[in-house]
Amino acid sequence: MAKKMNEFGAFQVLSPVLTSYAMRTVDYQFLRTATLPVPLLLLTLGCGGTAVAPPSIQALYPPETVAGTKFLVQGDGRAAIAIGGKNFKPGAVVLFDRRPLETAFGSESAVTASVPDELFSKPGTIQVRVENPDGAASDPMPFTVRQK
Secondary structure, three states, rough: OOEEEEEOEEEEEEOOOOOEEEEEEEEEEOOEEEEEEEEEHHHHHHHOOOOOOOOOEEEOOEEEEEEEOOOOOOOEEEEEEEEEEOOOOOOOEEEEOOOOOOEEEEEOOOOEEOOHHHOOOOOEEEEEEEEEOOEEEOEEEEEEEEEE
C-alpha cells in the first residue's frame, strides 16, 4: 500500500487492518515516531467522509390503543400508525415487533404504516422500529395495547 501523509504532515498510513488502520505520528520536537491503531470510522471521517445517522423515532401517533379498537382508520378501513422522527429515508419500513408493515414515506421526519388487525387484537406492548433501506434501524419505541 502506498504511503501518504495528510495535509498536516502528521499521519502516514502504513497498512490496512480489518477494522482499523495502523497510523504513524511523528513528534517533531523530539524526532521520534509512534505507531497507533486508529478505528476505521475515525480515519474515514478524518478523510472527509460522512457518517450516516440511523433513523430515530421521536413520537408515535397514537402511542397506544385499546385491544381490538382501530386507530387512525384509513379509507380502506385499515388502522394506521404515524411515526415522527428523523433520518428516515425513502423506502424505510416500519417494523411492529420485527414484522414489516406496508409503509408510506412522507419525509425525512415522517412515515405512516398500515397495521393489520391481528397485531393489536390482544393487550400487550409492541416494539416499533423504523428500518432504512441501508439496514440502519432506529431504537425501539413501545406501542401499548391496553385491555378493553
